[in-house]
Amino acid sequence: MKVSLATEMAPPFVLVAHFFIAGIFFLILSGLLLFSMGSDILGAMVSSSLAAFSHLYLLGFVMMIIFGAMYQLLPVVLEAPIFSKDFAYVQFYMYVLGLVLMVSGFHFDTLHLLIPYGAVITYLAMLIFCVNVFITFYRLEAMSLVGWFLLIATVFLFVSVSLGLVIGFTLGHGLFEIEIDAWIKAHVMGTLGGFVMMIVMGVSMVLIPMFSLSHSFKDSWIKAALCIYPLGIALGMITFVFGLGWGMKGLAALFMVVGIGLYVIQMGVILKQRVRKQNDYWVKNIVFAWMALSLSVLSLVLYMVQGDEFLAILSGSLFFFGFLLSFIVGHIYKILPFLIWYEKFSPLVGKQKVPLLHQMVHTKIADTQTYFLFGAVMIQAVGVVMQLPTLFLVGSFTLIVSLILVAFNAFYAFNFKIKENGK
Amino acid sequence: MMTEEQVYEAISTVIDPEVGFDIVSLGLIYGVKVDEKNNVHVTMTLSTKGCPLHELIQQWTRESVLKLEGVRSCEIELVWEPAWNIGMASEEVKKELCG
Numbered sequence: 001m002k003v004s005l006a007t008e009m010a011p012p013f014v015l016v017a018h019f020f021i022a023g024i025f026f027l028i029l030s031g032l033l034l035f036s037m038g039s040d041i042l043g044a045m046v047s048s049s050l051a052a053f054s055h056l057y058l059l060g061f062v063m064m065i066i067f068g069a070m071y072q073l074l075p076v077v078l079e080a081p082i083f084s085k086d087f088a089y090v091q092f093y094m095y096v097l098g099l100v101l102m103v104s105g106f107h108f109d110t111l112h113l114l115i116p117y118g119a120v121i122t123y124l125a126m127l128i129f130c131v132n133v134f135i136t137f138y139r140l141e142a143m144s145l146v147g148w149f150l151l152i153a154t155v156f157l158f159v160s161v162s163l164g165l166v167i168g169f170t171l172g173h174g175l176f177e178i179e180i181d182a183w184i185k186a187h188v189m190g191t192l193g194g195f196v197m198m199i200v201m202g203v204s205m206v207l208i209p210m211f212s213l214s215h216s217f218k219d220s221w222i223k224a225a226l227c228i229y230p231l232g233i234a235l236g237m238i239t240f241v242f243g244l245g246w247g248m249k250g251l252a253a254l255f256m257v258v259g260i261g262l263y264v265i266q267m268g269v270i271l272k273q274r275v276r277k278q279n280d281y282w283v284k285n286i287v288f289a290w291m292a293l294s295l296s297v298l299s300l301v302l303y304m305v306q307g308d309e310f311l312a313i314l315s316g317s318l319f320f321f322g323f324l325l326s327f328i329v330g331h332i333y334k335i336l337p338f339l340i341w342y343e344k345f346s347p348l349v350g351k352q353k354v355p356l357l358h359q360m361v362h363t364k365i366a367d368t369q370t371y372f373l374f375g376a377v378m379i380q381a382v383g384v385v386m387q388l389p390t391l392f393l394v395g396s397f398t399l400i401v402s403l404i405l406v407a408f409n410a411f412y413a414f415n416f417k418i419k420e421n422g423k
Numbered sequence: 424m425m426t427e428e429q430v431y432e433a434i435s436t437v438i439d440p441e442v443g444f445d446i447v448s449l450g451l452i453y454g455v456k457v458d459e460k461n462n463v464h465v466t467m468t469l470s471t472k473g474c475p476l477h478e479l480i481q482q483w484t485r486e487s488v489l490k491l492e493g494v495r496s497c498e499i500e501l502v503w504e505p506a507w508n509i510g511m512a513s514e515e516v517k518k519e520l521c522g
Binding site: 215354 | 483506
């Protein structure tokens with residue numbers, strides 16, 4: 001008898017694998033792009049090379065993994081099936097096409113006109129995702145705390161990509177008269193702060209207790225974060241789009257900082273209660289991620305006070321690589337082996353010896369990768385602060401080595417075979 | 424007639440692939456009842472509500488019991504109260520997980 005994950009409503013493995021494999025591929029590609037950018041990143045906050053890299057990294061890796069994880073986790077969290085699996089496949093292929101066009105447009109001057117076409121296709125792909133998620137939620141009878149995070153995150157995604165589409169049209173054809181820089185900031189805030197961050201917060205409340213075996217903790221901190229944080233993001237986006245004054249910006253920043261602070265405290269509370277005390281590559285990655293997130297927020301606040309552009313770049317660098325990359329890579333080590341194990345080995349349970357999940361990760365490579373990543377983030381940060389392009393390049397090179405090791409471990413898990421001696 | 428000990432022994436072959444321990448040692452089995460016709464009723468929980476192996480672990484448990492000679496049926500009742508905690512696990516598991 002074939003039994004599915006958690007409920008009989010979970011999507012097939014091959015669907016989630018599409019997103020995970022593509023995510024790891026684009027991660028490596030974005031690492032190479034970062035390296036080829038060299039010192040460009042230290043120059044200006046808004047540039048086409050930075051746009052190429054940030055879209056490839058954020059859309060190709062971060063959001064690709066999030067979409068895959070959402071299709072896997074939503075049925076578990078909501079105890080309801082995804083509205084349409086076909087929509088998810090259509091979304092994937094449109095998304096990859098749109099992404100490739102858009103990033104090519106940003107990266108190669110001669111292909112600049114591709115940006116709006118890529119943006120439209122990417123937008124439609126994300127719209128399919130939003131519709132899929134909204135209808136899934138619409139059919140629910142009750143909402144959980146995590147459900148609220150995921151729903152609000154998807155609303156932010158819808159609004160942010162709509163802004164992105166307007167920006168794309170304006171850059172390509174000058175269709176709208178908008179303050180481009182301010183709209184880009186609202187778009188970035190909504191996507192990173194609204195969608196990505198809200199998803200991370202919600203998903204953390206499922207994954208962190210589950211993998212650390214943490215129980216009986218109070219969740220009042222995250223409930224407070226749910227009330228405060230999205231308000232800050234929404235207010236921040238409104239101030240950029242409508243050009244509101246510093247008072248509103250300050251209030252938005254305060255809500256965001258407090259919201260993230262509450263989230264980090266909640267994570268600390270959960271980890272304090274954990275049963276599994278082993279500090280493996282997962283624990284190291286997530287703790288480093290939260291430290292990097294805290295420093296990123298601190299840098300952003302300093303940027304808002306002082307206005308030095310390097311502080312914004314430092315904040316972005318810590319958020320992208322210190323927080324997002326560590327958090328996602330840490331969880332790739334948990335989720336990817338599980339998905340592969342489920343597909344390859346779960347039918348063999350009771351018939352022959354099957355591996356444990358941690359055996360499907362090459363521990364030494366994972367530990368080495370983790371330290372390379374930490375080193376890369378710190379070297380890059382020092383490079384940004386001291387305005388030393390060579391140092392930043394060294395950090396980028398270290399990051400690429402780390403990413404290759406992630407890919408090696410993904411390959412290791414995909415090809416894992418039970419040895420003759422049963423080990 | 425089948426004894427409860429025999430049922431526990433059969434269920435202890437079910438391993439949680441994430442933690443690496445059998446579900447009896449983890450303390451996930453809250454109770455086993457065997458009636459005079461060898462119908463088995465297992466009351467169990469999981470370490471977390473979000474566990475994606477939710478149904479699979481129940482299926483493995485049922486299959487492990489049904490492998491016992493003479494068992495007519497096996498009913499699994501999944502409960503969340505009382506919530507699982509590490510105090511329910513064996514000393515070996517506690518030592519291994521908590522250090």
